[in-house]
Amino acid sequence: QKEVEQDPGPLSVPEGAIVSLNCTYSNSAFQYFMWYRQYSRKGPELLMYTYSSGNKEDGRFTAQVDKSSKYISLFIRDSQPSDSATYLCAMSPTGANSKLTFGKGITLSVRP
Amino acid sequence: KAGVTQTPRYLIKTRGQQVTLSCSPISGHRSVSWYQQTPGQGLQFLFEYFSETQRNKGNFPGRFSGRQFSNSRSEMNVSTLELGDSALYLCASSMDSPTGELFFGEGSRLTVL
Numbered sequence: 001q002k003e004v005e006q007d008p009g010p011l012s013v014p015e016g017a018i019v020s021l022n023c024t025y026s027n028s029a030f031q032y033f034m035w036y037r038q039y040s041r042k043g044p045e046l047l048m049y050t051y052s053s054g055n056k057e058d059g060r061f062t063a064q065v066d067k068s069s070k071y072i073s074l075f076i077r078d079s080q081p082s083d084s085a086t087y088l089c090a091m092s093p094t095g096a097n098s099k100l101t102f103g104k105g106i107t108l109s110v111r112p
Numbered sequence: 113k114a115g116v117t118q119t120p121r122y123l124i125k126t127r128g129q130q131v132t133l134s135c136s137p138i139s140g141h142r143s144v145s146w147y148q149q150t151p152g153q154g155l156q157f158l159f160e161y162f163s164e165t166q167r168n169k170g171n172f173p174g175r176f177s178g179r180q181f182s183n184s185r186s187e188m189n190v191s192t193l194e195l196g197d198s199a200l201y202l203c204a205s206s207m208d209s210p211t212g213e214l215f216f217g218e219g220s221r222l223t224v225l
Contacts, residue, residue, distance in 0.1 A: 043216030095210035
Protein backbone atom coordinates (compact mmCIF):
# COMPACT_ATOMS: atom_id res chain seq x y z
CA GLN A 1 0.00 0.00 0.00
CA LYS A 2 1.37 3.39 -0.97
CA GLU A 3 1.65 5.96 1.80
CA VAL A 4 -0.57 8.41 -0.09
CA GLU A 5 -3.37 7.39 -2.42
CA GLN A 6 -5.13 9.78 -4.74
CA ASP A 7 -8.02 9.11 -7.11
CA PRO A 8 -6.36 8.68 -10.53
CA GLY A 9 -8.92 10.48 -12.66
CA PRO A 10 -9.00 12.15 -15.10
CA LEU A 11 -11.89 14.34 -14.11
CA SER A 12 -13.95 16.49 -16.47
CA VAL A 13 -16.58 18.94 -15.20
CA PRO A 14 -18.60 21.81 -16.68
CA GLU A 15 -17.73 25.38 -15.82
CA GLY A 16 -19.31 26.45 -12.55
CA ALA A 17 -19.34 22.98 -11.03
CA ILE A 18 -18.11 22.15 -7.54
CA VAL A 19 -15.10 19.88 -7.67
CA SER A 20 -14.06 17.52 -4.89
CA LEU A 21 -10.57 16.04 -4.87
CA ASN A 22 -9.48 13.53 -2.26
CA CYS A 23 -6.48 11.73 -0.86
CA THR A 24 -6.06 9.07 1.77
CA TYR A 25 -2.89 8.24 3.63
CA SER A 26 -1.53 5.59 5.92
CA ASN A 27 1.29 7.33 7.82
CA SER A 28 -0.12 8.74 11.05
CA ALA A 29 3.04 10.84 11.48
CA PHE A 30 1.95 13.24 8.73
CA GLN A 31 1.18 16.65 10.22
CA TYR A 32 1.48 18.99 7.25
CA PHE A 33 -0.97 18.67 4.38
CA MET A 34 -0.69 20.52 1.08
CA TRP A 35 -2.42 20.78 -2.25
CA TYR A 36 -0.38 21.71 -5.30
CA ARG A 37 -1.53 22.64 -8.78
CA GLN A 38 0.60 21.82 -11.79
CA TYR A 39 -0.04 23.20 -15.24
CA SER A 40 1.33 21.40 -18.28
CA ARG A 41 5.10 21.85 -18.67
CA LYS A 42 5.33 23.78 -15.39
CA GLY A 43 6.46 22.97 -11.87
CA PRO A 44 3.89 22.46 -9.11
CA GLU A 45 2.68 25.54 -7.24
CA LEU A 46 1.28 25.55 -3.72
CA LEU A 47 -2.48 26.09 -3.52
CA MET A 48 -3.36 25.34 0.06
CA TYR A 49 -1.52 24.31 3.22
CA THR A 50 -3.06 22.96 6.43
CA TYR A 51 -1.35 21.97 9.63
CA SER A 52 -2.97 19.04 11.47
CA SER A 53 -6.75 18.66 11.27
CA GLY A 54 -9.32 21.22 10.26
CA ASN A 55 -10.59 23.32 7.40
CA LYS A 56 -9.02 26.19 5.53
CA GLU A 57 -10.65 28.42 2.97
CA ASP A 58 -9.04 30.67 0.37
CA GLY A 59 -11.36 32.20 -2.15
CA ARG A 60 -12.97 29.43 -4.19
CA PHE A 61 -10.77 26.77 -2.60
CA THR A 62 -11.40 24.89 0.65
CA ALA A 63 -9.04 22.31 2.11
CA GLN A 64 -10.17 19.80 4.73
CA VAL A 65 -8.07 17.44 6.81
CA ASP A 66 -9.55 14.59 8.87
CA LYS A 67 -6.65 12.95 10.66
CA SER A 68 -8.90 10.43 12.42
CA SER A 69 -9.89 9.02 9.03
CA LYS A 70 -6.54 9.79 7.37
CA TYR A 71 -8.39 11.64 4.63
CA ILE A 72 -7.87 15.05 3.05
CA SER A 73 -9.98 16.91 0.52
CA LEU A 74 -9.81 19.94 -1.72
CA PHE A 75 -13.02 21.59 -2.86
CA ILE A 76 -13.14 24.02 -5.76
CA ARG A 77 -16.29 26.13 -6.03
CA ASP A 78 -17.49 27.78 -9.22
CA SER A 79 -14.82 26.00 -11.24
CA GLN A 80 -13.29 27.90 -14.16
CA PRO A 81 -11.55 26.70 -17.34
CA SER A 82 -8.37 28.22 -15.87
CA ASP A 83 -8.59 25.62 -13.07
CA SER A 84 -7.80 22.92 -15.65
CA ALA A 85 -4.57 21.39 -14.37
CA THR A 86 -3.18 18.45 -12.43
CA TYR A 87 -3.82 18.59 -8.69
CA LEU A 88 -1.47 16.85 -6.30
CA CYS A 89 -1.86 16.27 -2.60
CA ALA A 90 1.31 16.23 -0.52
CA MET A 91 2.10 15.46 3.09
CA SER A 92 4.99 15.59 5.51
CA PRO A 93 5.65 14.81 9.16
CA THR A 94 8.21 17.57 9.56
CA GLY A 95 7.25 20.61 7.54
CA ALA A 96 5.32 22.10 4.64
CA ASN A 97 8.53 22.16 2.64
CA SER A 98 10.41 19.10 3.88
CA LYS A 99 10.54 15.60 2.44
CA LEU A 100 7.05 15.72 0.97
CA THR A 101 5.20 12.56 0.02
CA PHE A 102 2.94 13.21 -2.95
CA GLY A 103 -0.15 11.55 -4.33
CA LYS A 104 0.10 10.68 -8.00
CA GLY A 105 -2.12 13.57 -9.00
CA ILE A 106 -5.44 13.93 -10.77
CA THR A 107 -5.92 15.83 -14.01
CA LEU A 108 -8.93 18.14 -13.96
CA SER A 109 -10.52 19.57 -17.07
CA VAL A 110 -13.16 22.30 -16.73
CA ARG A 111 -15.28 22.58 -19.86
CA PRO A 112 -16.51 26.08 -20.85
CA LYS B 113 11.65 38.37 -7.76
CA ALA B 114 13.19 35.65 -9.90
CA GLY B 115 11.89 32.14 -9.40
CA VAL B 116 13.76 28.86 -9.15
CA THR B 117 15.87 28.37 -12.26
CA GLN B 118 16.84 24.96 -13.56
CA THR B 119 19.25 24.12 -16.34
CA PRO B 120 19.23 22.48 -18.76
CA ARG B 121 15.49 22.29 -19.44
CA TYR B 122 15.77 19.29 -21.75
CA LEU B 123 18.48 16.74 -22.33
CA ILE B 124 18.93 13.36 -23.93
CA LYS B 125 21.48 10.82 -22.73
CA THR B 126 22.23 7.19 -23.41
CA ARG B 127 22.35 4.33 -20.95
CA GLY B 128 25.53 4.23 -18.91
CA GLN B 129 26.26 7.94 -19.20
CA GLN B 130 26.05 10.38 -16.35
CA VAL B 131 24.23 13.67 -16.08
CA THR B 132 24.47 16.80 -13.94
CA LEU B 133 21.51 19.09 -13.41
CA SER B 134 21.72 22.57 -11.96
CA CYS B 135 19.37 24.62 -9.79
CA SER B 136 19.48 28.24 -8.69
CA PRO B 137 17.08 28.87 -5.80
CA ILE B 138 15.11 32.00 -5.09
CA SER B 139 17.34 34.68 -3.61
CA GLY B 140 17.46 34.31 0.16
CA HIS B 141 16.33 30.68 0.18
CA ARG B 142 18.92 28.39 1.72
CA SER B 143 16.96 25.13 1.52
CA VAL B 144 16.94 23.28 -1.80
CA SER B 145 15.12 20.01 -2.49
CA TRP B 146 15.07 17.75 -5.51
CA TYR B 147 12.17 15.61 -6.72
CA GLN B 148 11.75 13.12 -9.55
CA GLN B 149 8.45 13.05 -11.44
CA THR B 150 7.44 10.12 -13.64
CA PRO B 151 4.05 9.03 -14.99
CA GLY B 152 4.30 5.72 -13.15
CA GLN B 153 5.53 6.81 -9.72
CA GLY B 154 4.49 10.45 -9.60
CA LEU B 155 6.56 12.94 -7.64
CA GLN B 156 9.17 11.36 -5.40
CA PHE B 157 11.55 13.07 -2.99
CA LEU B 158 15.24 12.69 -3.80
CA PHE B 159 17.11 14.84 -1.27
CA GLU B 160 17.18 18.14 0.56
CA TYR B 161 20.12 20.42 1.20
CA PHE B 162 20.54 23.26 3.65
CA SER B 163 23.71 25.28 4.14
CA GLU B 164 25.72 22.89 1.96
CA THR B 165 24.66 19.85 4.03
CA GLN B 166 22.31 17.08 3.01
CA ARG B 167 19.50 17.23 5.53
CA ASN B 168 17.14 14.56 4.21
CA LYS B 169 17.37 11.79 1.66
CA GLY B 170 14.72 9.78 -0.16
CA ASN B 171 14.79 6.13 -1.18
CA PHE B 172 16.88 6.32 -4.29
CA PRO B 173 20.03 4.33 -5.12
CA GLY B 174 23.49 5.78 -4.60
CA ARG B 175 23.71 6.62 -8.31
CA PHE B 176 21.71 9.71 -7.41
CA SER B 177 23.74 12.33 -5.60
CA GLY B 178 23.66 16.02 -5.03
CA ARG B 179 25.48 18.92 -3.51
CA GLN B 180 24.90 22.51 -2.54
CA PHE B 181 27.30 25.38 -2.84
CA SER B 182 27.90 28.28 -0.49
CA ASN B 183 25.66 30.53 -2.61
CA SER B 184 22.82 27.97 -2.12
CA ARG B 185 22.93 26.88 -5.76
CA SER B 186 22.59 23.11 -6.06
CA GLU B 187 23.45 20.36 -8.48
CA MET B 188 22.31 16.80 -8.72
CA ASN B 189 24.13 14.04 -10.51
CA VAL B 190 22.93 10.71 -11.81
CA SER B 191 25.62 8.23 -12.77
CA THR B 192 25.36 5.09 -14.90
CA LEU B 193 22.02 6.16 -16.36
CA GLU B 194 19.26 3.60 -16.80
CA LEU B 195 16.19 3.81 -19.03
CA GLY B 196 14.04 4.15 -15.90
CA ASP B 197 15.81 7.38 -14.97
CA SER B 198 13.91 9.16 -17.73
CA ALA B 199 11.88 11.70 -15.82
CA LEU B 200 11.24 15.32 -15.02
CA TYR B 201 13.63 16.40 -12.28
CA LEU B 202 12.26 19.23 -10.22
CA CYS B 203 14.19 21.50 -7.91
CA ALA B 204 12.45 23.46 -5.19
CA SER B 205 13.60 26.06 -2.71
CA SER B 206 12.20 27.47 0.51
CA MET B 207 12.93 29.57 3.54
CA ASP B 208 14.11 27.55 6.51
CA SER B 209 10.86 27.36 8.43
CA PRO B 210 8.52 24.35 8.79
CA THR B 211 5.68 26.44 7.36
CA GLY B 212 7.67 27.99 4.55
CA GLU B 213 6.27 27.52 1.07
CA LEU B 214 8.11 25.26 -1.32
CA PHE B 215 8.69 26.96 -4.68
CA PHE B 216 9.35 24.67 -7.63
CA GLY B 217 11.26 25.32 -10.80
CA GLU B 218 9.98 24.19 -14.19
CA GLY B 219 12.19 21.14 -14.15
CA SER B 220 14.82 19.43 -16.26
CA ARG B 221 13.38 16.77 -18.53
CA LEU B 222 15.81 13.90 -18.95
CA THR B 223 15.37 11.25 -21.61
CA VAL B 224 17.59 8.18 -21.45
CA LEU B 225 17.88 6.18 -24.66
